[in-house]
Amino acid sequence: MTRWLLPGFLAVGVIATLVLIVGPALYAVSLSFYEIRSLTSAPEWAGLANYAAVLASGEFWNALWNGIVYAGLAIVLQVVLGIGFALLLNQPFVGRPILRGIAFLPYLLPTVIAVLTFKWMVDGSLGIVTILMDDLGLPPIYWFETETASMVSVILISVWLWTPFVTTTFLAGLQTVPPQLYEAARVDGAGPVRRFFHVTLPSLRPILTVIILLRGVWMFNKFDVIWLTTGGGPLGATEHLPVLSYRMAFTLYDIGSGAAVATLSFFVLMAAVTLYFRFFPIEGGK
Amino acid sequence: MTDNKFLTGPITRRKALKGAGGLGLGLALSGLAAPAVHAAGGAPIRFLNCETGKGTLAFFSKAAAEYEEKTGREVVVDSVPLGEAFTKITNGIRSGNPYHVANVGFIGHVLLLAEEGQIVPLNELTDEYQWGNNILFPVDGKVYWYPFDYNLALIYYRKDLYEKHGLEVPATWDGFAGNCEALVEGRRKGCLFPIGSNGASNWMSFAFMWAEGVKIFDDQWNVVLDSPEMKPKAAAYLDFMARLYPTMPPGSLQASYADVLSNLVAGTVAHGAYAGRVIESAERDNPAMAEQLGIMPYMDSAGTRKAASHGYDGWVVLDTDNTGPSMEFMRWLTTAKMVDFLHTAPVHFQPARLDIYDDPRWRDNAMIRKYATEIETMRELVTDDSVVVTSIDTQGPVPDVRPGKVFESFAMPEMLQDKILRGTDSAEAVETTAARIRELVG
Numbered sequence: 001m002t003r004w005l006l007p008g009f010l011a012v013g014v015i016a017t018l019v020l021i022v023g024p025a026l027y028a029v030s031l032s033f034y035e036i037r038s039l040t041s042a043p044e045w046a047g048l049a050n051y052a053a054v055l056a057s058g059e060f061w062n063a064l065w066n067g068i069v070y071a072g073l074a075i076v077l078q079v080v081l082g083i084g085f086a087l088l089l090n091q092p093f094v095g096r097p098i099l100r101g102i103a104f105l106p107y108l109l110p111t112v113i114a115v116l117t118f119k120w121m122v123d124g125s126l127g128i129v130t131i132l133m134d135d136l137g138l139p140p141i142y143w144f145e146t147e148t149a150s151m152v153s154v155i156l157i158s159v160w161l162w163t164p165f166v167t168t169t170f171l172a173g174l175q176t177v178p179p180q181l182y183e184a185a186r187v188d189g190a191g192p193v194r195r196f197f198h199v200t201l202p203s204l205r206p207i208l209t210v211i212i213l214l215r216g217v218w219m220f221n222k223f224d225v226i227w228l229t230t231g232g233g234p235l236g237a238t239e240h241l242p243v244l245s246y247r248m249a250f251t252l253y254d255i256g257s258g259a260a261v262a263t264l265s266f267f268v269l270m271a272a273v274t275l276y277f278r279f280f281p282i283e284g285g286k
Numbered sequence: 287m288t289d290n291k292f293l294t295g296p297i298t299r300r301k302a303l304k305g306a307g308g309l310g311l312g313l314a315l316s317g318l319a320a321p322a323v324h325a326a327g328g329a330p331i332r333f334l335n336c337e338t339g340k341g342t343l344a345f346f347s348k349a350a351a352e353y354e355e356k357t358g359r360e361v362v363v364d365s366v367p368l369g370e371a372f373t374k375i376t377n378g379i380r381s382g383n384p385y386h387v388a389n390v391g392f393i394g395h396v397l398l399l400a401e402e403g404q405i406v407p408l409n410e411l412t413d414e415y416q417w418g419n420n421i422l423f424p425v426d427g428k429v430y431w432y433p434f435d436y437n438l439a440l441i442y443y444r445k446d447l448y449e450k451h452g453l454e455v456p457a458t459w460d461g462f463a464g465n466c467e468a469l470v471e472g473r474r475k476g477c478l479f480p481i482g483s484n485g486a487s488n489w490m491s492f493a494f495m496w497a498e499g500v501k502i503f504d505d506q507w508n509v510v511l512d513s514p515e516m517k518p519k520a521a522a523y524l525d526f527m528a529r530l531y532p533t534m535p536p537g538s539l540q541a542s543y544a545d546v547l548s549n550l551v552a553g554t555v556a557h558g559a560y561a562g563r564v565i566e567s568a569e570r571d572n573p574a575m576a577e578q579l580g581i582m583p584y585m586d587s588a589g590t591r592k593a594a595s596h597g598y599d600g601w602v603v604l605d606t607d608n609t610g611p612s613m614e615f616m617r618w619l620t621t622a623k624m625v626d627f628l629h630t631a632p633v634h635f636q637p638a639r640l641d642i643y644d645d646p647r648w649r650d651n652a653m654i655r656k657y658a659t660e661i662e663t664m665r666e667l668v669t670d671d672s673v674v675v676t677s678i679d680t681q682g683p684v685p686d687v688r689p690g691k692v693f694e695s696f697a698m699p700e701m702l703q704d705k706i707l708r709g710t711d712s713a714e715a716v717e718t719t720a721a722r723i724r725e726l727v728g
Contacts, residue, residue, distance in 0.1 A: 038398050039376035123545070124537030125475065125554040134473060140536040146707060233483045234539055234703045250373070251694045253398075 032259035050260040067240035071219035074158040082166025090174045107164035115228040147237035150230045173207040209280045241265040330360035334388035336368040341630035384604050386612040391599045393423050394690020400430040405602045408432050416640040418668030420675050423685040433638040437561040437597030439490050444556050446578040457589035459526045466533040469556035476533030477557035480541035483696035490559040493584035495523040496674045497593035503682040512720035521712035524705040531706050562633030594667045596677035636664050688727040697722050
């Protein structure tokens with residue numbers, strides 16, 4: 001019985017992966033080699049024409065750059081703030097368990113609820129933030145009205161939503177650092193800052209490497225926040241590759257080009273992850 | 287093993303097998319019988335509805351039950367927001383389980399489906415009626431949809447504020463912008479016309495330009511937006527919108543249909559555009575405001591021409607094995623039930639069929655009686671040939687998918703953004719947009 005257990009479980013996993021992930025992904029890649037003008041029209045073989053058209057368009061490079069800016073800045077802020085909150089929540093104080101629970105709350109909220117709530121709060125006429133600022137005699141903030149403001153807004157929403165993930169993961173890691181290391185550092189005269197850089201960070205490097213990797217991949221592929229807040233606008237200022245792919249496929253009905261953008265996005269991400277592991281191998285932390 | 291009750295107890299293996307066999311036979315027979323039962327009424331009609339108001343949903347539920355009782359044919363109604371309709375329709379076709387009748391709110395989708403032979407002409411249902419202007423969109427004489435309403439975007443204004451400030455209903459852009467500026471007071475803004483890359487902007491913000499006589503295409507489908515005749519007009523429109531922008535609340539870039547509706551009903555803007563839904567929402571949520579709202583068409587810069595932004599909804603019948611019964615159902619729906627359906631949103635569902643305006647059954651409705659003046663104005667807009675009734679997706683000499691592409695690309699709202707947010711010279715913004723449209727339509 002046990003002889004078949006492992007291969008059985010493996011087979012289920014492999015079949016599920018093939019059917020639910022590999023199959024659809026290959027199908028999506030195959031679509032990129034066809035010209036498909038609507039969701040019901042017959043595909044026509046186009047070779048690499050969709051790739052050539054996409055790579056020659058300014059939209060693709062603009063979306064790639066936007067994705068790098070969005071993911072890059074969001075990760076930096078999430079990691080810096082997440083570590084900061086984790087260090088605070090690792091200190092003993094009254095009410096710590098409650099605060100730890102609250103700190104995780106934004107991560108539990110469905111994105112659509114968080115985003116729509118934010119949009120209502122900053123609504124230019126009826127939003128509570130707008131009304132409070134008006135009551136305080138402050139000018140209104142045009143949260144999404146300029147190209148820079150839009151990017152800043154979507155980054156801030158993303159930071160608010162996913163910093164708790166970094167906090168919680170890093171906090172869990174902090175519990176595993178042997179107290180003797182801190183005591184030894186203290187005996188050697190190291191202050192809090194030096195203890196952080198010479199004890200905490202090196203001890204948690206493998207965790208940090210994984211956190212940054214996961215957040216990077218997730219942010220680069222993050223669709224919902226941008227789609228729900230700005231739709232990629234204004235004037236393409238927040239349009240990154242997932243939004244561009246969706247727009248091409250489902251609003252312009254250029255399915256082939258949409259699939260080409262998605263495939264290119266996959267390869268860009270794969271290259272970035274490969275480079276990342278080259279510079280930050282997880283084993284290196286041990 | 288020997289203590290297995292199936293072998294030794296009151297239920298023997300033979301009994302268990304017999305029981306299972308009997309159960310299987312029963313299930314098989316019931317399964318065989320099921321098609322016979324269905325055959326009495328035929329295959330169900332799958333109906334995709336996109337009008338999701340509470341009253342309309344209740345209407346379809348009741349109508350489906352009534353039709354089944356009358357004919358024995360089941361009608362299965364699925365309801366989704368309009369934005370998801372085309373994906374549902376095409377997914378149904380691709381999966382081999384298509385809808386038989388579907389609600390469509392974008393003529394580009396109707397034309398795409400017609401071009402691919404997925405829907406059938408409905409002339410046998412439409413030819414017997416008189417219709418309002420520019421609503422049937424025939425292709426070579428064939429009408430592929432049954433339009434049930436106009437959703438013309440009109441300008442709503444506050445009658446009480448006009449009276450208080452001694453303002454006249456404007457006939458020119460200058461007059462309109464002046465009124466918007468005059469009515470900015472505290473948290474109340476002068477107007478709200480969306481400028482974001484969304485359907486609301488496409489629908490609500492361009493009829494000023496249509497009133498001015500701007501066309502995107504000429505009769506040969508050449509893009510003429512930046513022609514010597516059109517460019518100055520389009521540029522003047524952009525200058526006008528840039529003048530309105532400071533009188534709008536922050537967030538006009540993000541403003542959706544719902545945002546404009548809620549601002550009008552709450553009274554936080556003095557002007558905005560929408561169809562009859564505003565009146566119905568105000569009656570429900572803020573009745574005092576409903577009394578204060580007046581409507582006017584969009585105007586040009588010189589005060590010589592009026593326009594309304596085209597909006598519409600209709601039904602298509604898909605080319606399936608069930609087309610015949612679907613046509614029968616459509617005939618029943620559009621004759622016996624049309625008035626009841628329109629009454630589910632009496633002001634918003636502005637009839638596309640002209641006979642309905644004179645139908646006593648339709649007029650016998652509290653909302654239609656109360657807002658008879660507004661409804662008469664709406665009727666004039668679709669029967670007066672001097673009024674421009676058009677939209678981005680219905681531009682061009684004949685119905686075609688090309689303007690639909692312009693609509694879906696949001697090239698026109700981005701022209702507004704280029705001017706208003708980036709401060710690009712108006713003529714340059716028009717030229718950039720025209721070039722983009724040429725690229726889009728090939």
